[in-house]
Amino acid sequence: MEKADARGGWKVGVLLVNTGSPAAPESEAVRRYLAAFLMDPCVRPLPAPIWWAILHLFVLPARKHASARKYRLIWEEDGSPLLSRCERLARRVEDELKRRHSKMDAPVVRAAMSYGEPSCASALVELREAGCACLVVVPLYPQSAMSTTKAALRGVHRSLARLGWAPDLVEVSEYASRSRYLDAVAESIADAGFDPSRDFVLFSFHSVPLANIEKGDTYVEQVRATCDGVAERLGLAAGAWDLAFQSPFEDNRTWQGPFTADVIAHRAQIAQRTFVVCPGFSVDCLETLYDVEHEFRACFQATAMPGAELIYVPCLNDGAAQVELLASVVEEQGMARA
Structure with a gap:
């Protein structure tokens, strides 16, 4: 396991994790997304072998078409509404932290999806390559639940293990009490x-x-x-x-x-x-x-x-209130350790 090296400074990386989205509002893209999402141990209703058969033989063949129709009604010019909003939110949180701190000290912020792209693994690679030694993981669920926050954190831990990377880890389990x-x-x-x-x-x-x-x-x-x-x-x-x-x-x-x-x-x-x-x-x-x-x-x-x-x-999305909220969460729970 590769321990994060902080000799050059205690650079903070921030991972904003949400559930995810299909890559396109099309049946096969929806099927791939739902197959990953609904097989998560924190989500599925039955043991894996039984649920896999039910999911692939009965649930997905019908649900992929119905869900694709729904996605087509909400799909935007720049793609998935959830994905585009999360990526804009990550950029704005990073900009806000740069405004509050020097560019050298400001954290690097990336959005990641538990299922689909950008994956947790790909975002973690970017943060590691940026020289981050401390990782603040913020599941974008204000109230924590087994099927959301627990699933997101489990996915991050699995990706870190596969990458062989062990940064100093800070997990934000909820922020609804703020x-x-x-x-x-x-x-x-x-x-x-x-x-x-x-x-x-x-x-x-x-x-x-x-x-x-x-x-x-x-x-x-x-x-x-x-x-x-x-x-x-x-x-x-x-x-x-x-x-x-x-x-x-x-x-x-x-x-x-x-x-x-x-x-x-x-x-x-x-x-x-x-x-x-x-x-x-x-x-x-x-x-x-x-x-x-x-x-x-x-x-x-x-x-x-x-x-x-x-x-x-509308949700808080990438508006100023949520940007300032998440920037403060990062400062208080991550940068305080830098």
Whole structure:
């Protein structure tokens, strides 16, 4: 194992890790992406041999076409929305750190995907070649979960072992408890035109299997703390907001509810503006740009009574608030050791 050499300085490398995206909105590209994603030990619902057969014989043949159609609806001129936003975010965080520190001392920041490209391995090679001796890994999930943060960190450890590289490692397991994060989410809702005297907020988070919660995953507790913190900042009364969960995978497991689709259907029957915000997603992706903006919105509009309106609040993406938040996380947890 190659130990990082800090004799020339304690250069910090930062890896911003997200789930990933298919390389193109086409069935075979989606199949390759989903095959890697859904076989991850932190994600799959069954032992590997059994799940591999089910996945490749039954799930992927149908799902690759349906998912490709969804991706085509949200694909942008510069490609995958999630990937382009993550790469812009990495560049802007690096620029912000250069602004705060000398260029010699500022960390090198790269985006990486747990599944697909740019891979964790390729990004780690770049950081090693840049002379980094300390590695700060930030999974881009504000609230940690077994199926997201744990999977991302596991992938980084596996890539480091394969590369034979052992930098001084700092792992950021969550950042939802930070005031700067809660402030940013609250400000994004306010900036979307929210009026606490007459509007309603629906917080929508990705669902997780109840089995994970029973094994000790504290994700739901973190989610509720986020909702409480943002609601307090917006001055919301108890009845002025709700929490729901979206995008459960269709398998044999029971998933955390209530489900966003059901809550949105109910909200369509109330003559009030409903602001949907997804604070668990650091950047907009399929689950927000398609599930919320296409699927949920269509269901809402199909039955909405007069006066009912659905307003989606974009994720923090590569905006100044998230750039400053992540730069501060890196400073406090990584550069403090330099």
